[in-house]
Amino acid sequence: MKKLMCVVLAAATVMPFAAFAQTAPGHVTRAQVRAELAQLEAVGYRPSAHDADYPQALQAAEAKVAARDAYGGANANTQASGAARNGETSQ
Secondary structure (H helix, E strand, O other): OHHHHHHHHHHHHHHHHHOOOOOHHHOOOHHHHHHHHHHHHHOOOOHHHOOOOHHHHHHHHHHHHHHHHHHOOOOOOEOOOOOEOOOOOOO
């Protein structure tokens, strides 16, 4: 009985080391994080300026990025209507 208890205790001690916190498909690179932050900043999100309303401001920016991507992936230099932001008017 004592040997069985030692084996169970040893197995329970080793089990957490066999588990991984993240799996390969969920791996995010530093470049991906920076690209996502650049997208959020392009729609007006400023990480240091929204401390008081952090979750709502981030979620609103993520919704804007998702809407922009759903519209057709318009980049930061164009508006949803297709008019350029640099002061030109569309004809």
